[in-house]
Amino acid sequence: MRSVVFIAASMFLLAVLGPLLAPHDPTAINIPERLSPLNDDYWLGTDALGRDILSRLLYGARWSLGLAFAISLIGLWVGTLIGLVAALGGKLADWALMRTTDSFLAFPDLVAAVVIAGLLGAGTWSLILALSVTGWVRYARVARGIGLSLQTRGCVIQARLAGLPPGSIARWHYLPWLVPSLTVVWTSMFARAILGISALGFLGFGVQPPMPEWGTMLLDARIHLRSTPLQMVWPGLAVVVSVLAINLAGDALRDAIADDGNQGTRPHREKSRFSLPMPSPRHIRRSR
Amino acid sequence: MIKDLMGFVLRAVVVLSGTALATFVLLWHAPGDPAQAIAMARFDALLTEDVIDQVREEAGLNAGFWTAFRAWVGPLLTLDFGRSAVTGRAVWPDLLVAIRYMLPLALAGLAIGLAISLSLAIVAVKRPGGWLDRFAIAIASLGTAIPAYWLGLLLILLFAVHLAWLPAMGARTPEHVILPALTLGLGVAASLTRIIRSGILEARGQSFLPAIRRRGVSSRGIDRDHIAPHAAIPVVTVFGLELAFLLEGVVMVEVIFGRPGLGTFLVTAIHARDFPQVQAVIVLTALMFVTVNLLIDVVYRVIDPRIGARDA
Numbered sequence: 001m002r003s004v005v006f007i008a009a010s011m012f013l014l015a016v017l018g019p020l021l022a023p024h025d026p027t028a029i030n031i032p033e034r035l036s037p038l039n040d041d042y043w044l045g046t047d048a049l050g051r052d053i054l055s056r057l058l059y060g061a062r063w064s065l066g067l068a069f070a071i072s073l074i075g076l077w078v079g080t081l082i083g084l085v086a087a088l089g090g091k092l093a094d095w096a097l098m099r100t101t102d103s104f105l106a107f108p109d110l111v112a113a114v115v116i117a118g119l120l121g122a123g124t125w126s127l128i129l130a131l132s133v134t135g136w137v138r139y140a141r142v143a144r145g146i147g148l149s150l151q152t153r154g155c156v157i158q159a160r161l162a163g164l165p166p167g168s169i170a171r172w173h174y175l176p177w178l179v180p181s182l183t184v185v186w187t188s189m190f191a192r193a194i195l196g197i198s199a200l201g202f203l204g205f206g207v208q209p210p211m212p213e214w215g216t217m218l219l220d221a222r223i224h225l226r227s228t229p230l231q232m233v234w235p236g237l238a239v240v241v242s243v244l245a246i247n248l249a250g251d252a253l254r255d256a257i258a259d260d261g262n263q264g265t266r267p268h269r270e271k272s273r274f275s276l277p278m279p280s281p282r283h284i285r286r287s288r
Numbered sequence: 289m290i291k292d293l294m295g296f297v298l299r300a301v302v303v304l305s306g307t308a309l310a311t312f313v314l315l316w317h318a319p320g321d322p323a324q325a326i327a328m329a330r331f332d333a334l335l336t337e338d339v340i341d342q343v344r345e346e347a348g349l350n351a352g353f354w355t356a357f358r359a360w361v362g363p364l365l366t367l368d369f370g371r372s373a374v375t376g377r378a379v380w381p382d383l384l385v386a387i388r389y390m391l392p393l394a395l396a397g398l399a400i401g402l403a404i405s406l407s408l409a410i411v412a413v414k415r416p417g418g419w420l421d422r423f424a425i426a427i428a429s430l431g432t433a434i435p436a437y438w439l440g441l442l443l444i445l446l447f448a449v450h451l452a453w454l455p456a457m458g459a460r461t462p463e464h465v466i467l468p469a470l471t472l473g474l475g476v477a478a479s480l481t482r483i484i485r486s487g488i489l490e491a492r493g494q495s496f497l498p499a500i501r502r503r504g505v506s507s508r509g510i511d512r513d514h515i516a517p518h519a520a521i522p523v524v525t526v527f528g529l530e531l532a533f534l535l536e537g538v539v540m541v542e543v544i545f546g547r548p549g550l551g552t553f554l555v556t557a558i559h560a561r562d563f564p565q566v567q568a569v570i571v572l573t574a575l576m577f578v579t580v581n582l583l584i585d586v587v588y589r590v591i592d593p594r595i596g597a598r599d600a
Contacts, residue, residue, distance in 0.1 A: 102299065103306045105528075107574055110536035111554070115311075115566060118558035119318040195435050199540060202437045203555060215437075222441060222544075229445050236438030244433035251429075 004252060008245040015065045018058035026051060026059040027210040037228070044234055047220055053231060056212035057238055063213040065242060067128065068193035074132045075193075076186050079139025080178065084170045086140065087147025098144070101137045109134040113196055117205040127206050131196050135189060142185050143178055150174055180257045187250030191243045198239050214239050296585050300578040307574040308364070312357050315563050326373045326561065360567065369568035374560050379568045383553065390549035393468050394538055400473025405480035412481075413488045424481060431478020436537045440471040440544040457546040468545045472537045479533060483522050491518035521592050528581050535573065 014021070023043070030050030038045050044053040086097040104112075113130040120126035150156055150173065159169050200206035201215025209216060214235040221232035323344035363370060369379035412424035447467060448456035455464050492515060500510060539551030546552075550569065557565035 099299065099302050100306070103303045103310075107307065107577060108532040108535045111539060111570075111573060114539065114554070115558060115570060116314065118555075119314060119561075119566070121319055191433070198435060199437065199536075202435075202540070203543060205558075218437065218441070225441060225445060226449055229449070232438075232441050232445075236435070236441070239435055239438065240430075240433050243435075244429060247429060247433060 004245055004248040007241065008249050011061065011242045011245060012065065014058060015061035018061050022052075022055035022058045024052035024055040026055040026212045028052070038230070045228065045231060047217070047231055048224060051212075053217075053234055056217060057214070057234055060212040060214050060217060060235065061238070061242075063207050063211060064194055064197055064215070064239070067124070067197055067207075068190055071128055071131045071135055071193045071197075072186055072190040074128070075135035075189055076139055076182065078132070079136035080143045080175075080182060082136065083140040083143025083145075084147055084174060086144040087151070087174070088166045088170055094144070097140070101140055104134060104137040105141075109192075110196060110199055113200060114203060114205060117200050122205050122208055124207055127197065127200055130200070130205075131193055135193065138185055138189060139182060142181050146178055146181060147174055150177055184250055184254045184257065187246055187253065191246045191250070194239060194243050194246070198235075292589075293586070296582050300582055303578055304571075304574055308361065308571055309357075311567055311570045312360065315567065316353055316356070318561075364571065369571075370564045372562055372565055374562045374565075379564050382565075383550075383568055383572065386548065386550045386553040389547055390538055390542070390551070392465055393472065393541070393547065393549060394534055396465055396469035397472030397476060397537065397541075398534060400469055401476025401480060404473060404477035405484055408477065408481045409484035409488060412485050413492075416489060421485075424485065428478050428481040431474060431481075434475075434478075436471055436475050436540040437544050439474060440468070440541055443467050443471055444544075464545075464547070468541045468547060471541050471544075472534065475537050476530065476534060479530065480523070480526075483526055484519060487519035487522045488515060490522075491515045494518065517591055521588070524584055524588055524591065528577070528584055531577065531580055535576075 028051060030046065032050065033041075033046050034048055034050040036046045036050070044057070047053055047056070082097055082101075086094045089097075112134050116130035116133060117126045120129065153173070156169060156173050159173055164172075197206055197213070198215030198218065201213045201217075202219050204216075204219060206215055207213035209220075217235040218232060221228075221235065224231055323340050327340050327343040360370065367380070369383065371378055372382070408424045408427065412421040415421060444456045444467065447454045454467050455461070456467065458464055494514065497510065497514060500514065501507075505513075538549065539554065541547075542549040542551035543555055554566065554569045556562075557569065
């Protein structure tokens with residue numbers, strides 16, 4: 001657990017500090033040194049245009065990890081909002097929103113992302129849009145599922161009786177309970193976003209050259225598979241290590257939450273000052 | 289059961305029409321002038337405004353949104369996907385050829401994935417927590433983190449470049465399917481191993497098993513009649529997701545290995561902005577998924593009788 005978090009954290013540190021550590025300009029072309037093997041000047045060699053692969057990897061981390069971070073957060077925000085609306089918004093809203101998530105789940109994410117990114121024209125913004133459009137669904141499902149199970153809780157019923165608007169109920173009585181599960185979903189979506197970005201980059205629909213991005217670097221390296229196979233190894237390795245670290249951290253988090261849940265810890269202290277005798281849920285009409 | 293089935297079909301229809309509408313909206317509002325893109329693809333260069341206008345007229349791009357939508361959806365109901373905007377050929381025969389290349393790859397990948405994950409999971413649960421178990425979990429974790437395109441390149445490097453055992457690119461001979469199917473299968477295996485493993489472990493924990501065992505049922509009989517069906521339930525549940533994974537993998541793998549299947553078809557069509565072809569692939573994919581999910585819902589009820597009973 002500790003080592004996994006350490007790896008994940010150091011990947012991020014590398015992404016943030018990349019520009020300081022990179023020995024060369026990632027876009028500086030140096031044709032005489034093209035496709036050079038590992039040496040003292042270029043630690044991981046150079047690509048077909050003589051650009052330093054190590055520097056490109058370090059700068060690329062900002063694209064691959066940074067964009068994935070942003071995309072997974074967009075998904076988290078949108079998905080939670082939609083899930084909560086479905087849980088709190090009544091039967092019709094629930095039905096419509098859940099059929100929408102059905103439609104999204106009934107379609108391979110990556111294929112949808114390829115179509116969207118491809119048709120909007122390759123570029124960073126269409127990449128973000130393409131992966132966000134498909135990235136909120138799982139959050140919404142989880143948020144709605146937990147939301148529905150919270151509906152009959154005492155605090156929620158009391159809050160309704162006290163006339164708290166649905167937005168505040170969602171904020172104070174639903175959100176704290178969603179945090180652990182959503183964090184676990186977030187780690188897996190983060191990992192998926194890294195894979196998605198590099199996949200789109202590899203297909204030529206992602207971050208555009210000369211920006212270094214791991215998937216695009218793989219695409220460049222593919223042509224030189226026979227002459228300089230190592231060039232292709234590095235960006236792939238970077239993807240695998242980051243995805244693995246994030247996934248394992250997510251697994252550890254899930255196990256920790258499962259243990260915690262068994263002890264019955266509550267995510268936050270109830271702020272309600274009311275102590276009404278609790279009516280049984282059957283007698284309460286959903287008030288809205 | 290009949291009522292459930294009606295519900296599923298209704299849901300499938302809603303999902304399909306939603307997908308069709310979303311696709312059309314997306315294509316309609318895609319930036320750039322499709323007529324110009326099509327004219328470029330058809331005539332290469334030397335474009336005049338007249339040519340572009342003529343193409344726009346031909347491709348029906350002058351009509352309003354709803355007119356165009358109706359003109360597309362109407363024939364679609366009879367599985368007529370129209371004509372390619374670029375080549376002018378009917379979409380369906382070309383699509384069929386692409387599917388014919390995709391199917392062996394997808395099926396072989398699925399078979400390899402099932403074979404590997406089943407054997408790995410069965411070996412792993414012999415002694416839960418043992419080194420084989422931990423090894424299987426480690427392999428599965430690593431497998432889910434390795435993107436298909438990198439794995440494919442690594443396999444090409446090993447088997448086609450260094451060992452020269454197998455061909456890397458193209459789809460001429462049956463041998464050409466081995467490396468792509470292996471790439472796909474390893475990815476499938478990675479995600480299935482964990483599910484099968486935990487399925488078996490959970491099935492073993494059923495409370496009635498000691499009673500059956502004491503009644504003298506052989507351990508083989510228990511495995512066959514009580515463990516296997518129970519462990520199959522979560523596998524069937526994730527099968528829809530697995531299929532999505534398979535199709536995503538097919539797109540990447542076909543592009544890496546230069547196979548002219550559905551994925552290559554889609555990517556080429558997007559690059560050429562050939563809207564009828566893109567639409568056809570999307571609708572077909574959605575149709576495939578809806579059908580499979582429908583089947584899963586039915587199979588689910590067959591292998592787990594508790595589900596139907598609970599609702600009734």
